[in-house]
Amino acid sequence: MATSVTLGEFLLGRPGDFQYENTELGRLLNAIRLAGKVVSHEIRRAGLVDITGTIGSTNIQGEEQQKLDIFANEAFINTLTNRDIVCGIVSEENEEPIEIRGSDNRNRNKYVVVMDPLDGSSNIDVNITVGTIFGIYHRVSPIGTPVTTEDFLQSGNNQVAAGFIAYGTSTMMVYTTGNGVNGFTLNPAIGTYYLSHPNIEIPKKGNIYSVNEGGYVHFPQGVKNYIKYCQREEEDRPYRARYVGSMVADVWRTMLQGGIYFYPESTGKPHGKLRLLYECNPLAFLVEQAGGQATNGYERILDIKPTDIHQRMPFFGGEGEMVEKAMQFIAEAD
Ligand code: AHG
Numbered sequence: 001m002a003t004s005v006t007l008g009e010f011l012l013g014r015p016g017d018f019q020y021e022n023t024e025l026g027r028l029l030n031a032i033r034l035a036g037k038v039v040s041h042e043i044r045r046a047g048l049v050d051i052t053g054t055i056g057s058t059n060i061q062g063e064e065q066q067k068l069d070i071f072a073n074e075a076f077i078n079t080l081t082n083r084d085i086v087c088g089i090v091s092e093e094n095e096e097p098i099e100i101r102g103s104d105n106r107n108r109n110k111y112v113v114v115m116d117p118l119d120g121s122s123n124i125d126v127n128i129t130v131g132t133i134f135g136i137y138h139r140v141s142p143i144g145t146p147v148t149t150e151d152f153l154q155s156g157n158n159q160v161a162a163g164f165i166a167y168g169t170s171t172m173m174v175y176t177t178g179n180g181v182n183g184f185t186l187n188p189a190i191g192t193y194y195l196s197h198p199n200i201e202i203p204k205k206g207n208i209y210s211v212n213e214g215g216y217v218h219f220p221q222g223v224k225n226y227i228k229y230c231q232r233e234e235e236d237r238p239y240r241a242r243y244v245g246s247m248v249a250d251v252w253r254t255m256l257q258g259g260i261y262f263y264p265e266s267t268g269k270p271h272g273k274l275r276l277l278y279e280c281n282p283l284a285f286l287v288e289q290a291g292g293q294a295t296n297g298y299e300r301i302l303d304i305k306p307t308d309i310h311q312r313m314p315f316f317g318g319e320g321e322m323v324e325k326a327m328q329f330i331a332e333a334d
């Protein structure tokens with residue numbers, strides 16, 4: 001049940017709490033909150049007007065772009081540009097970083113944003129949850145100079161804030177600034193997000209494993225062994241299997257119901273599929289802030305220094321003991 005605290009009020013803060021409303025970070029989170037409402041409104045019309053399906057172009061990853069991929073990308077870029085609140089954006093749908101010089105053309109904004117404007121976009125046409133993922137960093141280049149690629153190639157540890165907007169049965173905005181995770185549900189009739197999930201903590205004992213098992217034969221031996229372990233009749237197993245195919249939805253379920261979500265490397269995908277900057281890092285930050293763990297099978301996602309803005313990374317995230325168990329199987333098979 002939603003409380004009567006709204007996201008706007010939450011950003012204002014209570015005496016003694018962090019107050020974001022009048023800070024650049026607060027204004028940036030407000031811009032994201034607004035763009036999320038615009039995208040939510042558009043997605044809710046899918047099937048009624050001609051906004052589903054592909055657009056006929058591919059992105060830098062070679063994926064066919066959906067109409068709503070492009071709509072969401074433009075909604076977030078335009079909102080962040082018009083509000084003059086970031087100096088640059090990396091998006092899944094843009095090959096190169098987008099430079100934003102600001103209304104006075106002086107590069108004075110201090111934050112950069114990485115984003116997956118629409119995650120799980122192959123699920124749009126079948127009415128399944130999709131989402132927007134975002135991560136926020138301080139630029140490392142000096143204020144007053146154009147944004148550089150290095151501003152985006154920071155380890156996830158440097159994230160100032162991260163989160164997602166899920167367009168599911170409800171639209172929700174979930175984010176962290178490093179002080180726990182809070183979730184807000186949109187009341188679409190009045191356009192206001194209410195605090196519905198304060199201080200989210202991943203349940204300690206999970207019994208769900210989530211992976212695209214269609215890739216099983218191509219997984220490393222350690223991952224195969226771990227999957228067999230999940231399925232064995234022993235102690236509290238077999239675990240239940242769930243896989244939406246939208247990372248946002250799979251990770252969100254894991255945060256609320258416990259368990260583990262993973263997208264390993266495979267013979268055809270030596271680094272897995274998920275992108276480090278705008279999929280793995282923001283969701284790893286959330287998972288850790290909710291008391292869980294997120295690794296690439298060997299090391300913490302957030303410790304990895306990116307080398308490329310669109311680089312891919314295996315991802316194992318969820319309840320800590322389950323993630324450690326998966327890592328143990330991987331280490332034993334190596
Ligand atoms: P996107 O739609 O942003 O390109 O991301 C798709 C990702 C992610 O959302 C999901 O978990 C994964 O692709 C599903 O991939 P498979 O179909 O290989 O399981």
Ligand code: MN
Pocket residue numbers: 063092121
């Ligand atoms: Mn895509």
Ligand code: MN
Pocket residue numbers: 116118119120247279
């Ligand atoms: Mn995605």
Ligand code: MN
Pocket residue numbers: 069092116117118119120121
């Ligand atoms: Mn996407």
